[in-house]
Amino acid sequence: MSELRRTPLHASHQRLGARLVEFAGYAMPVQYTSIVEEHRAVRERAGLFDVSHMGQIHLIGPGAVASTERLVTCPVASLGEGRVRYGCLCNEAGGVVDDVTVHRVSAEELFLCVNAANREKDVAWIEAHAGPEARVEDRSDATALIALQGPASEALLSRVCETPLASLRRFRFVDGKVAGVPTRIARTGYTGSDGFELYAPADRAEALWDGLLEGGEAGAPVPAGLGARDTLRLEAALPLYGHELDDDTSPLEARLDRFVKLDAGGFIGAEAIAKRRAAGHPRLLAGFVLEERGVARAGYEIAAQGEGVGVVTSGAPSPTLGKSIGLGYVPPRRAEPGTALEVRIRGRGVKARVVDTPFVRSSG
Numbered sequence: 001m002s003e004l005r006r007t008p009l010h011a012s013h014q015r016l017g018a019r020l021v022e023f024a025g026y027a028m029p030v031q032y033t034s035i036v037e038e039h040r041a042v043r044e045r046a047g048l049f050d051v052s053h054m055g056q057i058h059l060i061g062p063g064a065v066a067s068t069e070r071l072v073t074c075p076v077a078s079l080g081e082g083r084v085r086y087g088c089l090c091n092e093a094g095g096v097v098d099d100v101t102v103h104r105v106s107a108e109e110l111f112l113c114v115n116a117a118n119r120e121k122d123v124a125w126i127e128a129h130a131g132p133e134a135r136v137e138d139r140s141d142a143t144a145l146i147a148l149q150g151p152a153s154e155a156l157l158s159r160v161c162e163t164p165l166a167s168l169r170r171f172r173f174v175d176g177k178v179a180g181v182p183t184r185i186a187r188t189g190y191t192g193s194d195g196f197e198l199y200a201p202a203d204r205a206e207a208l209w210d211g212l213l214e215g216g217e218a219g220a221p222v223p224a225g226l227g228a229r230d231t232l233r234l235e236a237a238l239p240l241y242g243h244e245l246d247d248d249t250s251p252l253e254a255r256l257d258r259f260v261k262l263d264a265g266g267f268i269g270a271e272a273i274a275k276r277r278a279a280g281h282p283r284l285l286a287g288f289v290l291e292e293r294g295v296a297r298a299g300y301e302i303a304a305q306g307e308g309v310g311v312v313t314s315g316a317p318s319p320t321l322g323k324s325i326g327l328g329y330v331p332p333r334r335a336e337p338g339t340a341l342e343v344r345i346r347g348r349g350v351k352a353r354v355v356d357t358p359f360v361r362s363s364g
Contacts, residue, residue, distance in 0.1 A: 004022055004025060004026055004027040005025050005026045005027070005053075006026065006027055007026060007027075007028070007050055007052035007053055007144070007205075008052055008144045008202040008203070008205035008206065009050045009052060009144070009146075009205050009206060009209055010027060011206070012050075012206055012209055012210070013029045013032075013050065016029075016032055016223055017032060018030075018031070018032045018223070018225060019031050019032075019225070021226070023053070023116070023226055024053055024115070024116035024117040025116070025117070026053040026116065028050075028053060028225070028226055029050065029223075029225040029226065030225045030226045030227045031224075031225040031226075031227045031228070032222075032223045032224070032225060033222075035225070035227035035228050035231060035319075036319045037222070038222055038223075038224035038225060038227070038228035039224075039227075039228040039231050039232055039319045039320075040319055040320075041150065041221075041222035041224065041228075042149050042150045042191055042193055042222075042224060042228060042232055043150065043151075043193060043232075043319075043320055043360075044150070044151070045150050045151065045152045045219070045221070045222070046148060046149065046150030046151070046152040046153045046156050046195075046221040046222070047148075047149055047150055047191075047221055047222050047223070047224035047228065048146065048147070048148055048149075048209070048212055048213065048221040048222065048223050048224060049146065049147040049148075049149065049224050049225070049229055050144075050145075050146060050209070051145045051146070051147050051190075051197070051229075052143070052144045052145045052146070052202070052205065053116035054113055054114065054115065054116050054140070054145050055113070055114040055115070055116060055118075055119035055122065055123075055138065055140040056111055056112070056113055056114075056138075056139045056140050056143045056145075056199070057111060057112045057114060057119075057122060057123055057126055057136065057137070057138055057139075057140070058105075058109060058110070058111040058112075058136070058137040058138075058139055059109070059110050059111070059112075059126070059130060059134045059135070059136055059137075060108060060109045060134065060135045060137060061108055061133050061134045061135050062108055062133045062134075063130070063131040063132065063133025063134040064108050064109055064110055064133075064134045065077055065107075065108075065110065066131060066133075066134075067129075067130040067131045067133075067134035068102060068110050068112075068134075069266060069267065070129065070131075070266060070267055070268060071089055071125075071126060071129055071130070071267065071268065072087040072088065072089060072100065072102055072112075072267060073087045073088045073089075073090060073251060073256075073259055073260040073261060073262075073267055073269075073270075074086065074087030074088075074102060074259050074260070074261060075261050075264070076102060076104075076110070079102065079104040079110075080104060081104050081105065081106055081107070082104065082172055082173055082174060083103075083104050083171060083172050083173075084101050084102065084103050084104075084171040084172065084173060084186060084188055085101070085102050085171065085259075086099070086100075086101050086102075086171075086259050087099070087100060087101075087102055087259050087260075088100070088245075088251045088256065088259065088260070089122065089125060089126075089268075090251065090267065090268055090269030090270075090272075090273065091247060091268065091269055092268060092269055092272060093248075093269070093272050094250050094269045094272030094273040094275075094276050095246065095247040095248045095249055095250065095269070096241070096245040096246060096247065096249055096250075096251055096254070097118070097121065097122065097125055097247065098114050098115055098118040098121070098122050098241060098245075099115070099239060099241055099245055099251075099256075100112045100113060100114050100115075100122075101113045101188060103173060103186070111139075112126075113145075113197075115241045117241065117242065118241060119138070119140055123136070123138050129268060141202065142201065142202050143199055143200070143201070143202060144199070144200050144201065144202045144204070144205035144208065145197060145198070145199055145200075146197075146198045146200070146205070146208060146209060146212065147189055147190070147191075147195060147196070147197050147198070148195055148196045148198065148212060148221055149189045149190075149191040149193050149194075149195030149196075149224075149232075150191075150193050150194070150195060150221070151193060151194055152219075152221075153193075153194055153195040153196055153221070154166065154194065154196075156212070156219075156220070156221055157178065157185075157196055157212070160178055160179040160211045160212065160214070161176060161177070161178045161179075161185070162176055162177050163176030163177070163185060165185070165187075165196075168185070168187050169187060170187050170188070170194075171187065171188060172186070172187055173185060173186035173187070173188075178198060178200070178208055178211065178212070179207060179208050179210070179211020179212065179214075180207065180211070181200050181201070181204040181207050181208040181211070182200065182201065182204070183198050183199065183200045183208065184198070184199035184200070185198055186198075186199070190229065190232075190233050190236075190238060191229065191232035191233060191236065192232060192233070192235055192236025192238065192358060192360055192361075192362055193232070193362060194362065230314075230316065231316050231317075231318065231319060234314050234315075234316055234318070234325060234326075234327070234359070235318055235320055235321070235325070235358065235359045235360040236358045236359075236360060236362070237287050237327065237357035237358040237359060238358075239254055239256070239285075239327075240314060243298055243313045243314045243327075244285055244313045244314065244327060250273050250276050250277075250281065251273070252273060252276070252277055252281065253281050253283060253284055253285060253329070254285045255284065255285050260273065262274055262277070280332075281332060282331065282332075283310065283329040283330060283331055283332070284329065284330065284331075284332050284335040285313070285327060285328070285329055285335070286310075286327070286328060286329075286330050286334070286335040286339075286354050287325065287326070287327055287354065287355055287356070287357035287358075287359060288302075288325070288326055288327075288328065288341055288343075288352040288353060288354050288355060289321075289323050289324070289325050289352065289353055289355050289359070290323065290324040290325070290326070290343065290350055290351070290352050291350075291351040291352060291353055292350045292351050293324075293350075294324060294343065294345045294348075294350040295315060295316065295317060295324050295345070296312045296315030296324060296325075296326035296328075296343045296345065296350075296352070297312060297315050297345075298312055298313055298314055298315060299311065299312065300312040300315070300343050300344060300345060301343070301344040302328050302330055302341055302342070302343055302344075302352075303341065303342045303343075303344055303349060304330075304334055304339075304340070304341050304342065306349075308344075309330050309331055309334055309341075310328050310329050310330035310331070310334070311328055311329060312326050312327070312328040312343060313326075313327050313328050313329065314326060314327045314328075315327070315328075315343075318359060318360070320359075320360050321359060321360065325359050326343070326352075327357075330354075334354070335354060336354060337354050337355055337356050338353065338354060339353065339354040340352075340353055341353065341354065
């Protein structure tokens, strides 16, 4: 692990006995106890994730809003201070450079939370396409990001937070102190459960982490790793870059229509996305449940009536449903709920059926 980058909480993970793996060039905890236990803790109560490997890219100056409006698919000019929107950075061909959350800090400052594996690519893309009146700052190394997720997250965070949280609605953020640490508190997450993402100075990460893990009458959140984070986001049918999204995939193919201001246009890739929509997408992302024993893994072939029609992008057993679930790209006529499919697992066709997503609705 010595050659891999480390988050500010690396020593904490070692003390907690986490199993560390390589992810996006970082040594990251995949689990502390078991993926299923950590998954269920988030769905039923609360879990705590170190996601400090994610990137934070700020745009500052009189041209920050206009530049961000041009860069991302979601509306930015109408985004109020202290609010967050999800969107995509797209290339000229309409493919997804990355999916991001956009935070409006002030009239002349926004920041994008980006995927760890894409950080350098995103910085270069943003610098190349931001206007001259917007300064681009990559503050990723100076920022720790901890996610507290689950239906009990508000109650647990309130124990060590001076800021009232009940009035903080989803996709909003506020600056305050958590466990005595200056923190940007965003009611966002990547699990399909209620929760918060906490941005703090990297050199104060351990104090924030330890403060959140302190027990008491209300108990404490369970440390959770990337394994549970992946099964949780899959149950919520949230896309993962490199699986459901990439430089060749249109956000409309990935069913992200509501995050694309296509009619207004004006962002890089808008014209190409509109043309691809008019021509008809050859494939769409669909969620499915296996009706027989097996696990659908990324890369497995999807078939219908004996003919290969697509590929699995993500798949895993769902601890909440007790069934194996997955996402994959198939022709539009095969993407309707109720459609019978097969997933070819070790040479055997396993019956599957397309279902509405998300597989599990938000809790908390």
